[in-house]
Amino acid sequence: MQISLFRGVAVLLCVASTAHAGVLLERSERQVFGSQFLLNQKCTINVNEANPLIKDKGQLIKQYDIDGMLTKEITPMQLSADAIKLIINQAATGKITVKPYIFDSPIISHKAYWKTAAGPVKTVILHESNGYNAKETSNDSPAVQPLIALIEANCK
Structure with a gap:
């Protein structure tokens, strides 16, 4: 019980710390059923918010949690922060729709953060397919597809 509680707290701390540290884009995947082990993956594209002189320097952060075994890979990257923020701003105006989805499949989520x-x-x-609660959430903004493509290109 203590190990399970520790793992849950560690995952929550990782999630909480990334949403406020200059994260622009995020892809997460969680295997919920049908596996011998639990696998959580998260990839974020981050921008340096602290120093406006180096605003186009960022980081790609990949995190994996396989049954409580945590790894984290941080890679420096150049990015066009203002252009990405502009497209996120456009995506924020999209209409969100929810429809039924395949049950018993992974939860795959694409999100953007806008400040x-x-x-x-x-x-x-941006988009979420959730096999745990059998719902698919979509954003109808045309700006969503380029953002998802950018996430997928970097988070392979």
């Missing part, structure tokens, strides 16, 4: 000058960080759902 206004004076406000808190907002989560923009």
